[in-house]
Amino acid sequence: MTDEPNATRRALLQAAAGTAVAGTAGCTAVTTPADTSVRSEVRGNVRTFVGPSWLTDRDRDEIAVIDARERDAFRRERIHGARHVALEALTTRRDGDGGLEPDPSEIAAGFAGIGVAPDDDVLVYGNSVGSRVTRVAFALAYLGHRGDVRILNGGVDAWTGRIGTGTPDEPEATEYEADPVDDLVATRRWLADEADRFGEDAPDSLVDVRVPEAYLGAAGSDALDPDHQRHGHLPGAINVHWLGNVSGTRLQEPTRLARLFFAEAGLEEEETVVVYGDDNVDPTQTWAVLRALGFEDVRLYEGGFTEWANVPEDDRGGYPVETKTNVVIETDGDLGGEDGGDFSCTG
Structure with a gap:
């Protein structure tokens, strides 16, 4: 199944966000997707982490969006067009002369398999800004990734744009030549x-x-x-x-x-x-x-x-x-x- 706009709970809440707030005056427990999105915008002198507007302000065809969650969560609901990467593919190690070190060939193969090339601009997201997400960012940096790499603050719940569900088409694989840092x-x-x-x-x-x-x-x-x-x-x-x-x-x-x-x-x-x-x-x-x-x-x-x-x-x-x-x-x-x-x- 290919990505399609989600017409279920999230889309309904998004459409109703303005009236929901107005209709619950004095009810401070109500939080809409729009609220979450706004609160996830990053303010201050911080690099790498960005809010949802970073992606909405860009040409989606020029950004490789990577989902770092478990595959079941990815299938249920994701940012439209996102590609799933298995954490296990990015944590592989080898025994070097000085001890354990990342395995660049195995990690590069993980990105190549989902169609990410060294020059691609990338946005990584998960359920939050937890360590599954940052391991993806680290793996790209270690490989010498030349494109811009950003992390979505607030995770998937901060996203109010188009949503995909089900099992997407497999992305076309590419080549990823590692230049380890x-x-x-x-x-x-x-x-x-x-x-x-x-x-x-x-x-x-x-x-x-x-x-x-x-x-x-x-x-x-x-x-x-x-x-x-x-x-x-x-x-x-x-x-x-x-x-x-x-x-x-x-x-x-x-x-x-x-x-x-x-x-x-x-x-x-x-x-x-x-x-x-x-x-x-x-x-x-x-x-x-x-x-x-x-x-x-x-x-x-x-x-x-x-x-x-x-x-x-x-x-x-x-x-x-x-x-x-x-x-x-x-x-x-x-x-x-x-x-x-x-x-x-x-x-």
């Missing part, structure tokens, strides 16, 4: 070699995005992964849980994000900042936010704490784990739309 990735060996940079002299350059209980290695906590042989965090890391970047389906206000990372976390734009979680999906949300705020050198530790914690016992002296260097920045975000990427609460 290695400086976007930190490997286990690189971190070990650079350990002095993330010690007492620069504790604010290494950001652990997991929940505080995982960062602290809190004994008995459900946040601790039972498959980890050690618990805690990388030496010198501070903790800023990635959900602090998000308010429901939308990005936190830019002023709040700036205060969180500049004033509270003490990060500086000219520093090399490395973000990590348990795996290689959730940290990309913080990676994207820092880049949007103007940080130029932000790297993802692709192997994550899972790789670091489980190095062979004979090698652990070179890859220590701490629990005592505890710098936890309190956050108050929440995620709407089930767009967490690692499918756990620990990130």
Whole structure:
């Protein structure tokens, strides 16, 4: 089935949005699709994240719209003309000389299969601005994507334009020749070699995005992964849980994000900042936010704490784990739309 305008609930609500508000004076609980769309417009000095008007103001034939949600959600309802990409295709890794790193050929094949070429301008969306969406943006950046890449603030619920339903025609595949940007990735060996940079002299350059209980290695906590042989965090890391970047389906206000990372976390734009979680999906949300705020050198530790914690016992002296260097920045975000990427609460 090809994309068709949706004549069900969303279209009816959109058509009735003006009268619905007028007819419910004093009822503050009523929220229309138009309200959601307006609230999702991005204001402030933030790059990458855009509101729905960014897409409506452009020629749709010139934008590759990528849906990062589960395939069932994509089939039920999506932005008209969107293409679905499987998260698994963009998280593949290989064993490099320094540890786990992204697999550029496999990731490039994931984009080629949905007809995305290196020069295409891209809009990525999900149910929210969660880490499933930002992993897509990171994967494109890592491949050296030359086109513009934007993330839809507010997710699919912010979109009030044409909607598609059912199973669409498969997009025509293209070729995607990767030109990997290695400086976007930190490997286990690189971190070990650079350990002095993330010690007492620069504790604010290494950001652990997991929940505080995982960062602290809190004994008995459900946040601790039972498959980890050690618990805690990388030496010198501070903790800023990635959900602090998000308010429901939308990005936190830019002023709040700036205060969180500049004033509270003490990060500086000219520093090399490395973000990590348990795996290689959730940290990309913080990676994207820092880049949007103007940080130029932000790297993802692709192997994550899972790789670091489980190095062979004979090698652990070179890859220590701490629990005592505890710098936890309190956050108050929440995620709407089930767009967490690692499918756990620990990130």
